[in-house]
Amino acid sequence: MPREKQFDEQEVLKKAMLLFWRKGYHDTSIKDLIAFLGISNASIYNAFGGKKKLFDRAFSNYRMTNLHALNDFLSAQKNIKRGLQAIFHRIIEDDCNDPDCKGCFIVNSIAELIPGDPEFKIVTSQHQKSIEEVFVTHLKLGVRRGQIPDGKNLEVISTALYTHMTGLRVVGKTTPNAEEMKASTDAVLSALLS
Amino acid sequence: MPREKQFDEQEVLKKAMLLFWRKGYHDTSIKDLIAFLGISNASIYNAFGGKKKLFDRAFSNYRMTNLHALNDFLSAQKNIKRGLQAIFHRIIEDDCNDPDCKGCFIVNSIAELIPGDPEFKIVTSQHQKSIEEVFVTHLKLGVRRGQIPDGKNLEVISTALYTHMTGLRVVGKTTPNAEEMKASTDAVLSALLS
DNA sequence: GATGTTTTGGAAATATCTTTATATTTTCAA
């Protein structure tokens, strides 16, 4: 009955994410997307409904990948302090080795789309909450394991970690100096968690 | 001989800065500027040379104001620790009381324009260096005054402060919770400077 | 007040944007 799609929707979303990530929402045109995705105008509108809807789905994919990657990485660590250091160092390395200096798609989009897109603000606020919950969960585990001193306000620390992480993603765009960024991160981590 | 300008160039730059700050570069059209600035098409091109050049000048104004405000504020403080806390708290209050949640014009522009504008990257990298120099200068003063323990790597701390500040400006756009942001800032500051 | 220079308003030029519409192609069950 129906004709089959000639492209893999998930693959196209991944590519769309890359382009929006690199250029931002407003500077990415449908023409750019057609060229980069390799599918036609009509296919974009048929499959995704338009530029904004395509962006939203690409963004959602990135967001979920990002969240799960953090959680999976920390879950695999035996020592929470070293685990946090490792994930931060990895982010720094990734950012500094990216020839495009794209930074973080979420951070970039927050900066570009708020204010102006109130619904986007809600989504990203929830994302922050999710990330901080991941931090709190693993920090609690660290306390239980005796790797982090008891009595600390873990919610406050997790907000600080999120803030530092967010800052890193911006700093990495202008001044991708891995050693400098690692040093400042180590200072913050050891100061917060000792 | 010549006809005089009917507008104050500095005033117009200030207004342009506000609009670019709120909407970002790409989503601000010449039409938007004409309406918001109250001057005509030809005046914009005659006085500033075009959209990008107007942006650059508005951005430069903001950047300088921002840098001098930080330096002046810290210079007026007797205690560097309390001074840093005060400036961070003020940024937090400003961000959280802004009904537009504009965040920081510099941070927003970094997120939106890098990569894609290599010259802009150079400017903002230099800006980071300038801000960190201000921090280092005042941290050194704090050490000399005995307000900060000796032996710390002040360059690393200043990078950490810059990173935290940058992160705050993004967090404030999605989740403008002043109490939360102040608590995390206090945690970072007291941890770094004790 | 005339002169010459600059600014200004409005239109025009040109390019590009997002979206819709239409016609063609592909697929597969009947």
Added chain:
DNA sequence: TTGAAAATATAAAGATATTTCCAAAACATC
């Protein structure tokens, strides 16, 4: 083979972008 359903290519529509152009207006100096 035929016909319904979905995907695609192409074109066109309609809006909006940035920039240039030009005549009219404004002002300081002669």
